Amino acid sequence: MSKLKIVAVTFGLFVLGFFREFLFESINGHLYYLWKEQTNPYLPKSLFFLENVSYWSLYYGKFTLILLFSVLYLYASLVLIRLFFKEQLYQRITIVFFVGIFSLAALIFALGFAFGAEHEGYGVARKLIEFIQSPLACFFLIPAFLLYKKEKN
DSSP: OOHHHHHHHHHHHHHHHHHHHHHHHHHHHHHHHHHTTOOOTTOOGGGGGGGGSOHHHHHHHHHHHHHHHHHHHHHHHHHHHHHHOOOHHHHHHHHHHHHHHHHHHHHHHHHHHHTTOHHHHHHHHHHHHHHHTSHHHHHHHHHHHHHHHHHHO
């Protein structure tokens, strides 16, 4: 395994995380000002294009960003895991792990709305999504795979 590639992909996961946090925090802050029908004095200049986006377009657009960042983290995790393990089994497990957590979050979110516990459902779903939209999911899988491989041999 190439240590330089591992460092580069790991660094990429952290950069993606900082960018995701910046983007979502900025959008959430902007949503606050849009809801109050005020101008956002804190909107970063790099996100100037959000000034003319309506509240609901931005609100629902976050769901698209959630899916996009989940896919980006899945891809980066697959690349990193491929650097550690050549077996396709670990790639498939990683995909199932990410899709499973994403699906569980969506189910909890939907059940929260169905049973009048929107706030609680959203809170749990958000924590699950934040797990797969961070390096933590990948950093959980790699040691798990190493332990599995050690036990198997």
